[in-house]
Amino acid sequence: MARQQADGHIVFELEADATIPAEYIFLNHFLDDLEPELEAEMAAYLRSIQSDVHGGWPLFHDGDFNISASVKAYYALKIVGDDISADHMVRARKAILDYGGAEKSNVFTRYALALFGQVPWRAVPAMPVELMLMPRWFPVNIWKFSYWSRTVIGPLLILASQRPLAKNPRGVHCPEIFKTPVEEIKVWNVNPTGTRWGDFFIALDKLLQPLEKHILPRLPFRKRAIRRALEFINPRLNGLEGLGAIFPAMANATMAFNVLGYDREHPDYKIALASVRKLVVDTADKRKGKPQYCQPCVSPIWDTSLSAHALLEAGVERTDERVIAACDWLAKEQILDVKGDWSVNVPDLRPGGWAFQYKNDYYPDVDDTAVVGMLLHRVDSKKYAQNIARAAEWIEGMQSTNGGWGSFDIDNDAEFLNSIPFADHGALLDPPTVDVAARCISFLAQVGYEKDHPTIKRGIAYLKSEQEEDGSWFGRWGTNYIYGT
Structure with a gap:
């Protein structure tokens, strides 16, 4: 802290x-x-x-x-x-x-x-x-x-x-x-x-x-x-x-x-x-002896929300000024007025997500949004009720046809495109993945969606369909089977 x-x-x-x-x-x-x-x-x-x-x-x-x-x-x-x-x-x-x-x-x-x-x-x-x-x-x-x-x-x-x-x-x-x-x-x-x-x-x-x-x-x-x-x-x-x-x-x-x-x-x-x-x-004043380098991006939304979750898990009270300060900052960063690239496939859906970085209004993601939404709900569901509601509305609207969620887009799963020579790095698409889907379901369940809600039922069916024979799930956005499972 x-x-x-x-x-x-x-x-x-x-x-x-x-x-x-x-x-x-x-x-x-x-x-x-x-x-x-x-x-x-x-x-x-x-x-x-x-x-x-x-x-x-x-x-x-x-x-x-x-x-x-x-x-x-x-x-x-x-x-x-x-x-x-x-x-x-x-x-x-x-x-x-x-x-x-x-x-x-x-x-x-x-x-x-x-x-x-x-x-x-x-x-x-x-x-x-x-x-x-x-x-x-x-x-x-x-x-x-x-x-x-x-x-x-x-x-x-x-x-x-x-x-x-x-x-x-x-x-x-x-x-x-x-x-x-x-x-x-x-x-x-x-x-x-x-x-x-x-x-x-x-x-x-x-x-x-x-x-x-x-x-x-x-x-x-x-x-x-x-x-x-x-x-x-x-x-x-x-x-x-x-x-x-x-x-x-x-x-x-x-x-x-x-x-x-x-x-x-x-x-x-x-x-x-x-x-x-x-x-x-500039690492000169952070870790003595480590040279400078360049980051691929920055991660303040992710870092703030996970750190605040960690404080709560460690026994810090929800009313602690450090937790409240983190939540207040996050609430202000919610993207409510920009329809980004995601809206190409769902033009009538209202924005309501968070991005990974300080500002990336065209590209919020459901993973960050679920993590922040769960935090705000844990800390003060009444104070942040509007933020939570808009996040839930957006995540529900971002569910893909197969019941899962990709990180940034709906149905970004044209698998044949992975066969173009340009796609030899294997990361051309943003298809639904179980780690992201599980996070979205967890958030929606936490804020009151019941088991028989159509969004939850489709999401659970997707997760079951993706389980590996050994009982694990593959997670794309972490390392990898432990993370997904």
Whole structure:
């Protein structure tokens, strides 16, 4: 509770893997907007989380080698000046080559490498910016993607349409981490799922690659599509909290504005870059000796609500001023007047949720909303009655057709889209998951929904249908079977 702010909220650092600090360094060198002291700190951070076991970088503490995280970390370290003959670089390079080389990295990593000219643009799937023009009834359109994919892809489509080359002021390249010389690699994009849909999308990609390179840029639709992408991005820039309030979307927006020729004093460019800079954690006064790094986003709603729940579980009274201050702050953060992207599928539903971050009005989620709603109900159900009622109304309205809940959208479960080459990271969609559904049911039950209420009955039926043979449930938003169960 020593971390509680004067206004009642609590926020902790949100640490991720090596990819975010590496991408921060990439962004600076793409723009030629270097921060030598900060980049040296981030390089020290990357070295500090390198695995002593396999020599690369994992996605979680003590995890297995991850090729994409390792390629990004290695190249970022080389960009900031690490000698490739240094022991940590030799170990990382060996791990990467033993795995098959940088050519085995995922699509997002290859996009970063393409922006720096380390791989050709045919190394990434063709994603024409004209996708922004596709109507909702079209099988592939941005509204079928998850919120985080939508906000990342919008500006990325602009970048792909322009095929820019990073400023890369130090002229750093990384051919030594490719097992096969780049110019000799014939096949880059593969079927990520092994399904017939995957075969179809690979064939479509082969058709789109020459069109994207030679034909589409000449057509009148190109400028219109870029305008449509900007029309999507600009209302969602979200001030200093950034596009989607997540680093990859913010960084892509900054690069897109740069590529389109925005002056560095242009308000959109300035706010996009400032939102990225705001994610840097200065650990100097928090944990002595730990270098600075960049967070993927911030988590004040989650941190405040879970901390207040923890106080109550520890025996602190509901009337304690620290608990009340946290609840009062949370109540003010409820999103009551913005219909975000979720409303595309339920236009008549009133907003009433909370986001994960300080401000992300277009993208509240039912998970945070349920946790906050349960807290407010525990502390003072009368004082916060309106907040609780609007939260329950919104969560009930966000139930998917199969009885479960996704985090940010209804029925965001077009599974065939996971077979497009672009989706090789496996996180293109936001389908219903049992951990989120269980939280929503718990909240609704706590505030008075009975067992025979249609929403509860459908939710329970969904949970039962998703139980694994060994009795467990898989949780997507925590680690993983213990969390879900």
